Amino acid sequence: RPDSLAARLRIEGAASAIRVAGVDPAGPARVFSTPDPQKRVLAGTIQGALGGSDWSPDDDLTKMRQTAPGVWELFAVLPEGEFEYKLAIGGGWDENYGAGFVRGGGNIRIRVPRNGTLVRFIADFNAQTLRDSLNDPAMEMPNQVPPGAAGRVDRSRGPFQEFHVRLSRPVTDREFIRGLRLTGAGASARPVVARDILDAPRFFYDKPDLGPTWSPTGTWFKVWSPAARATQILLERHGRPMETLNMRRGSAGVWYHRVPGNLDGARYRYRFDTATGIRTAPDIHAKAAEADGVRSIVLDMRRTNPADWPAPRPWFSGRQTDAVVYEFHIRDFTVDPSSGVRPDWRGKYLGLVQPGTRSPGGRPTGLDSLKALGVTHVHLLPFHTFNPANSKVYNWGYETNLFNVPEEQYATDPDDPIKVIRETKQMVAGLHRAGIRVIQDVVYNHSVPGWGPDSAYWQTSPYHFFRTDARGRVMNESGVGNALADERPMIRRYIRDSLVFWLREYRLDGYRFDLLGMHVPESMDDWQNAIRDELPSAVIYGEPWTGGGPLRFAKGAQRGMRVAVFNDRFRGAGRGELDGPGGAFLTGHGTDVEALKQAMSGFHESGPNGFTASPEETINYVSAHDNLSWLDKFTLSRPEADREMQKRNLKLAGAFVLLSQGVPFIEGGVQLGRTKGGNSNSYNAGDAVNRYDWARGDEFETVRAWHQGLIELRRARPEFRLPAASPVRAHLRFLPQMDRDLIAFTLEEVTPGAGRLLVLMNGRMTARTVDLPAGEWTVLADGTRAGTRRLGTRQTSLPLGPFEAWVLRQTKTP
Secondary structure, eight states: TTTOOOEEEEETSSSSSEEEEETTTOOOOBBBOOOOOTOEEEHHHHHHHSSSOOOOOTTTGGGGGGEETTTEEEEEOOEEEEEEEEEEEEEESSSSEOOGGTTTTTOEEEEOTTTEEEEEEEEEEEEEEEEEEETTTTTTSSOOOOOOBBOOOOGGGGGOOOOOOOSOOOHHHHHHHHHHEEEEEEEEEEEOOGGGGGGSSOOOOSSSEEEEEEEETEEEEEOOOOOEEEEEEEEEEESSEEEEEEEEEOOOGGEEEEEESOOTTTTTEEEETTTTTTEEEEEETTTTTTTTTEEEEOOOHHHHOOOOOOOOOOOOOOOOGGGEEEOOHHHHHHHHHGOOOOOOTTTTTTHHTTOOOOOTSOOOOOHHHHHTTTTTEEEOOOOOOEOGGTTOOOOOHHHHEEEEOOOGGSSSSSSSSSHHHHHHHHHHHHHTTTTEEEEEEEETTSSSSSTTTTTTTHHSTTTSSBBBBBBBOOOOOOOSSSOBBSSSSHHHHHHHHHHHHHHHOOOOEEEEEETGGGGOHHHHHHHHHHHHHOOOOEEEEOOOOOOOSSSSSTTTTTTTTTOOEEEEHHHHHEEEHSSSOOOOGGGTOOOOOOOOOHHOOOOSSSSSTOOOOSSSEEEOOOOOSSSHHHHHHHHOOOOHHHHHHOOOOOOOOOHHHTTTTEEEEEEEEEEGGGOOOOOOTTTTTTTHSOOOHHHHHHHHHHHHHHHHHHHHHHHHHHHGGSSSHHHHHEEEEEOTOBBBEEEEEEEOOTTTTHHHHHEEOOOOSSEEEEOOOSEEEEEEEEEOOOOSSOOOEOEEEEETTTTTTEEEEEEOOO
């Protein structure tokens, strides 16, 4: 009841108080905010079963997430019992849907057979349906609980309430730092965390000098912690007892101190005295840290440079469609003895760039295999330093601990910070000398640990780095613990500085943003501008979805930014179900012709599926490190296929990706016939599942040679790499015989009057004959071989084998 009771903000250690209007401190939390008209909540007795309040139309606990235009989804782990639900729109009951998707209709009832049952709910506004997996047992379900699924929470323990208040006068910075308590109407004094105050312009620090700045004669330390009342450096120089050094508070909440002398190699932490307690943390801006992440390290970064550093960056046009991206995990690539890498370098930064390695059959592996394949960029799974708790076990790395420090487990001596950094640079330099650029998979959407005494971000600026709810609890929008609040100016600035740092210090060439859908568009625009100011030819892309939280950067938000997004519609047209047996064009099950045309054209401007303005904005892929590998997916969809048919299909999948307009993205190991034994989420499955079996690659040599030839052809022919929508419209023509299991199109060559290319792909497990357009056609790819050399000529018609792709060039017109 706003304005009903008198209340005051009291400042720690002061008798004065500020009168508050607009809040009842003894009552329930009151959050005054603008309603979200797009919010979809499943309200009903399922909410009480999950620890919330029944029939609450605005409760984020059962908020649905958008998975496609007009389609919303929620996973929930429910206890045994009978429950009801309806769909509420916009946080209230003005618009709601019940049984039969009738507006204002009856409650939908479900019976949960046992405790811990995973239930899937889908609201499809296109089909006008509201379904759940209990009433619709045919609904596809994952093998395990997906990230972000709603589970039972205990809300009674949350000690915080959020109030939006009006004050009789502003709170000064000094008062904010000293600490505030809310009192009044007989209620006990409550500590106040003024979170949003740090978004004010006076707390924005715009100089690029946070962290340690080393010189032989002294080191400057600077850290942003506006809520701290005092800050100290806990410094440990070699051979000396720990020193406690007081820092001074400067502008915008930055604390600073200069320590004279050469501190190269010194360890340190910060101690922050805040109104909510004493906190210690490593330096979130530091460039080096101990393996356990507890202490940061001052380094003369020149000592980390390898000989002949830096290696020249390979030339790249900067047009994203000119890239051929190959994705893999550093450890997986060389950890198996079949890689031929020296034992102490297997699975390491150095093993990735060891030249001259061979498989048991004598074929190139590792770096030499990448050079032979002809890819322009490698996409490396995260190598920011991981959660220390998982640094000694297998992990993909999607749990960053400190964003400016490389992961130590890939170094030959994880406890030597010089070697960790130097070997990271040696990896980048080795790839550059091989003509390959490096894209880093970055996970700025969350950090691990998520909050509390082990989180450097939480300790440095409590409640500010992460999105929190009305009770002050960290929001699990990522599905793995928390969400960085990049909408806040200094968090956005922190990420921008980190991105630029890696480009400068490690000479990276681009970024793949994990769960890009969690970031706000303003942040992504800010970051891509900073990246391209530093490196105009950078390749930038990300996942336009979240780990279960609200979708902020959906497909379409990237328009005009020259940022690409993973195209799940392209993937769906080729793959069908992610991890189920249901297939599509590439598995011989056919796909809607319009979906195939959109997939091959590389841009989707209008209509219900429109989200890209040019081919530079679409990442074309059918498989990646997530979900089933391509061979495992095909084997599940076509268990009757023999090894020869599997090889044919691997070639067709490569053609589907490499001959489409857009940015081709290749799952690492697909050319080796890589299998993970049907494991669809192998992030912690270890080497036995994830390793690259280079000996197996010997058996799939024809598949590797096919991919190499197609990459050579794509790089030689600009018609496959058109950077904008207008040339695609001018050059691409689909043929009348194209159907749900036949792709057939021509590309007018870029040089006027030079001729045209013809692409044919057979999506059947059986052979077929296709009529050719009139004229004589030179074969460049015939289902077994591909490249820029002539492979004979064809006229009139062409026999297409099962899962076969051909590319021809017209040499004579009728």
